[in-house]
Amino acid sequence: MASKAFAIWGSYVPHMGTGDSGSRRPGFALNWKRDTERSCNLRCFGFSGDFSALLATKPVEDENPASPTVELQRLVDQFESKESRRSQKDSNSLPKPLSVTNPSSSASNGSNVRVAYQGVPGAHSEAAALKAYPQCEAVPCDQFEAAFKAVELWLVDKAVLPIENSLGGSIHRNYDLLLRHRLHIVGEVQLAVNHCLLGLPGVRKEELKRVLSHPQALAQCENTLSKLVVVRESVDDTAGAAQFVAASGLRDTGAVASARAAEIYGLNILAEKIQDDPENITRFLVLAREPIIPRTDRPFKTSIVFTLEEGPGIIFKALAVFALRDINLTKIESRPQRKRPLRVVDDSNTGSAKYFDYLFYIDFEASMADPRAQNALGNLQEFATFLRVLGSYPMDTIL
Structure with a gap:
């Protein structure tokens, strides 16, 4: 019989290691460069009146006008x-964004909740952090893992990170990091995402030859970008793409990012709401060092992860523990175990069979204070080889 390990609120002995070797991609340095070829209104220089009159004016006191x-x-x-x-x-x-290798941070002013997010100012994740905590101090991080570590190292109080999108699906990297780090889900944020096509001042969208953005944003704007016939290039985040276009001064390069990113980095909005589906929603998780106390006075959601032995009907049995108690499942995600992705079974003299070894992530609509949820997890423990509660938290029902 396989050894079992169970966990409640993050204290656990893992059944399997889940290390991950994420690659690090360079960010963009902000170094503004303005295009002097763009048309200028003389009011920018402090002048008003007729332009031709200015050109006709000739100072008489200057011998070499x-x-x-x-x-x-x-x-x-x-x-x-x-x-x-x-x-x-x-x-x-x-x-300045925090990084995994250099997680230093400016000191907090002591008055606001500090919330980490992945990206640079103007990212959709920053907007999600401000929706969750309107008065917070949003702290940018260059990678998802840097945001996890910032919370663990007490550099920030919370982290707000994307977990799934209604068009692009799950963000698998963050599912892996949820198990790798010992943080707790204490909330969720649903954010309506509107993508804009941005370019340098004076540039028309027909002049663009390439467009930069996060891979998910590019995929969500497939129809618009296909009509423009542009080369699509992936970067770490949408606001980072806007930052790069502004810094590089390339007039043939645009970015898919938010309207706020255009404002921050001095770009023009060439087109708004360019996503293929207007109902483009991203769900974010709020992570903290300690769990919150679950309640039953408002809608709650609980997230868990577990592993199962291989066998006929085993997944059916796992899901049945919720169905039998009238608990609605809102999300099911499977991820291969990193350090031992294959399980070898040899029950005959003819050879061995290999199966992928999976972790199963499930979200269900019930609080851990609800006896139904407690009984369901007690039932699941009877045949799960590993079980961990990632968090029980209030549902976000407002877009």
Whole structure:
């Protein structure tokens, strides 16, 4: 008989290791570069009135008067220099993303909840963090794992990370990290995601030759991008794509990101709501070091992960423990175990059979304070080889 391991609220002895070797991709440094070829309104330089009148004006006291073209170029250069200094100041004021290798963080002001998210300012994850905690201090992280570690190292109080999207499906990386790290799900956030096509000021969408964004965002805007006939390139996050377009100054390159990212990085919105399906919802999990006390006075959801022995009807038995108690399942996800993905079975003299060894993640609509949920998990423990409760938390019912 296989050895069993069970866990409630994260204290457990794992049945199997679940290490993961995620690759690290470089982020983008914010280094603004303005395109001096764009058309300029003279009001930007502090002038008003007729443009042709300015060009006709000739100062009589100057023995070597500058030509109107030279004078205009001088004004453009002054404006660009001022804009460059202001943009550099603005970029320096943005929070620097935490990383796994350098998880240092600026000190908290002590008044707000600090919430980690993956990406840079303007990311949809930042919007989800602000929806969960409107007065929070949102802390950017360059990777999902950096956000997990920021909570574990007490650099932040919470982390808000995406787990599934109504168009793109599950974010498998975060399912793996949920088991690898000993944090607890204490809430969820459902966010309506509207993708925008962004470009440098003065650029038309027909001029774009390539578009950058997160792979899921690119996939969600397949129809629009196909009509534009552009090359699609993947980056770490949507706001990072906007940041790169602004920093590089490439007029033939656009980004799929949020309207807030356009505002932050000085880009124009070339098209709004370009996703294939207008009902584009991303569900985020709120993670913390300690679980919350489950209640029954409002709708709750519980997330668990478990493993099963191989055998006929074993998955049916696992799901039946919920059906028999009238508990609704809202999510079922299977992930292969990382360090031992195959299980070898040899019950005959003819050879061995190999099966994939899976972890099963389930979300169900019931609080751990509900006797039905307690009895269901007690029943599941009878034949599960490993069981862990990831969290019991209030459902988000508001978009």
